[in-house]
Amino acid sequence: MRPGFDEYKSVSKGKQLVGAEIGVYRGIHSLELLDNISNIKKLYLVDNYTKEWNEGNAYVDAVARLHPYREQVTWLLDDSVNVILSRWLS
Numbered sequence: 755m756r757p758g759f760d761e762y763k764s765v766s767k768g769k770q771l772v773g774a775e776i777g778v779y780r781g782i783h784s785l786e787l788l789d790n791i792s793n794i795k796k797l798y799l800v801d802n803y804t805k806e807w808n809e810g811n812a813y814v815d816a817v818a819r820l821h822p823y824r825e826q827v828t829w830l831l832d833d834s835v836n837v838i839l840s841r842w843l844s
């Protein structure tokens with residue numbers, strides 16, 4: 755488990771969490787978050803998977819890896835700046 759996970763848990767004190775991972779790649783860290791922090795209600799997964807980062811189809815790999823949590827995640831396949839400006843700061 756990566757450092758910081760215990761802190762998320764203690765700060766949230768069991769409240770339902772909504773978060774985002776900016777840059778998901780193969781979903782390894784997203785899966786660690788979902789496996790280890792049980793009070794995540796929603797995790798937004800932001801990635802634009804440009805050609806440079808989608809070698810070997812990283813997106814398909816991530817979708818498969820995160821399938822057990824499909825009800826908790828929402829994919830936003832766009833540049834992170836666009837997502838932030840259009841969804842969260844507008």
Ligand SMILES: C[S@@+](CC[C@H](N)C(=O)[O-])C[C@H]1O[C@@H](n2cnc3c(N)ncnc32)[C@H](O)[C@@H]1O
Nearest residue numbers: 777778779782783801802803804807832833834
């Ligand atoms: C180093 S990987 C992320 C690894 C992941 N966080 C983990 O720990 O398993 C970087 C990812 O960021 C994504 N990325 C890079 N620039 C981006 C941008 N401007 N908007 C959205 N995603 C971006 C890439 O497509 C890639 O999948």
